Amino acid sequence: MTQLPSSILDDAALIQVLDALEAGGARAWLVGGAIRNALLDEPVSDIDIATDALPETVVALAQAAGLRAVPTGIDHGTVTLIAEGRGFEVTTLRRDVATDGRHAVVAFSTDLAEDAARRDFTINALYADRAGRVLDPVGGLPDLAARRLRFVGDPDTRIREDYLRILRFFRFFAQYGHEAQPLALEACARLRDGLTRIAPERVGAEMRKLLAARAPGASVALMARTGVLDLILPGANPQGLDALVAAEHAQDVAPDWLRRLAALVPGDPTAALRLSRNESRHLTRLREAAGAGWSLDEAGYRLKADEALDHALLHHAGTLPPDWRARLDRAQASPLPIRAADLPGLSGPALGQALRAAEGAWIASGFTLPVPALIDAAMNAAPTARETP
Known part of the structure; x- marks a missing residue:
């Protein structure tokens, strides 16, 4: 008999939930991802529980034990029980009555095999009792050992x-x-x-x-x-x-x-x-940087830190120098040390062109060019801008 690691079962909050359910004579099993991950020695986050108690019974048993019950999906048999500030989804055993490709109509059951038969993959249809004995109604354990993904x-x-x-x-x-x-x-x-x-x-x-x-x-x-x-x-x-x-x-x-x-x-x-607005904006910035052909230093200067790191890996991976992270950090911390006030007599398009020229010189120098040289670079670009009608 395959056993779960004891560390999963020693969880004080889980024990409270199992005690609450079994106090009324209901049966309860850990199910799904927690079993799979524990047997693979992968991190276990949420612990889901299957039970033969009806949802309204689960609520009553939880309340009798002093646990809060939240009806997160009660029409489909799911009640979230809160123990020590953590949520445990408790779902009544069920079978599908009708499906439409997106949603299912379910009927509640007391048969573990029926519940397993409606699950997606064999590695997700594993159950364990509170003693840690793993139950495998659909042959998921051999698939898990082989890391073989198979539908139920x-x-x-x-x-x-x-x-x-x-x-x-x-x-x-x-x-x-x-x-x-x-x-x-x-x-x-x-x-x-x-x-x-x-x-x-x-x-x-x-x-x-x-x-x-x-x-x-x-x-x-x-x-x-x-x-x-x-x-x-x-x-x-x-x-x-x-x-x-x-x-x-x-x-x-x-x-x-x-x-x-x-x-x-x-x-x-x-x-x-x-995608969210921020996610979409992030991708747009990366496409713009790629289209402009920005160097590592220019990307570090013009992009946010996470955008610059992504650009470096996406477009400079084959040529990244050993100090590439330090260069990005330096670029992030190196704003142009001159402003419009340092360029008297310039305004409008002429000022914009001058500042862009100074930025180009600043980036090309590795952010080391002295201020007088930056002003010279800006002013040398200004006459072209002044000639623009």
Whole structure:
């Protein structure tokens, strides 16, 4: 019998929740991601719980134990119980009655196997009792050991229940997989048009998580092979992503999903993924810097710190000097030491051209040119500006 690490089960807040549920005779199991990650020795964040108690019973048991119950998805059987300031999603065992490719109508159940049969992937359909004994109704343990991603049951059926599962397949493969079920890939390719029914916000949420994985390249390559990538991000360039990930690893820079999106998609993915205004502005700045061909120093001078770092990795990875981070820091901390008041007699376009010339000289000097030399560079550019009508 496979056992969970004791560190998971020694969680005082979790024990309070399990005690509350079992005090009324209900059964409760840890389920899903916490089991998967614990067995893979990956970080465990949220702990979800399955129970045979009905949602209203869960609320009553929690209140009797002095725990706060929040009906976060009570129509679908989910109540969040708060213990020691942390939330635990407690969901009644259930089976699907009807699905439309986005939402499901469920019926509550007391059968663990029924609950497992409606889940997406075998590695997410693992349960554990409070003694740490892992229950595996659909054969997820061998898949987990092989890091093999496989749908529960028939892939076509699972995907038609919720087309977002196509993207979830590639996201989980990026995070946990070494081997992808061939039947699953064929189903993802065959049913990919169903993704057009999914809201951009949901697509964007999955792509954020996928691109944040340590090494998403193999998963993105599978997306390209199945036609899924071009459907959601037309013109995407997996080779650009591979080059960036290699640069991140070589330079010991933490992964950043938005930087990776910039490498993957040369155009504007704002609408396709429903990016925030700040995210869209960040990508626009990176495209502008790339189009202008800015050097490392110029990018450091003109961009915000995170934008400059992204530009360096995206467009200078092959030529980054050993001190590239220090150079970016120096550029960030080196504003032009002259102002309009230092250029008497200039205004309008002439002043603008003069200051731009001074900035160019300042950047080209590595931010070391003395103020008199900067003023000379500015004034030497001014006559051309004065001649402009």
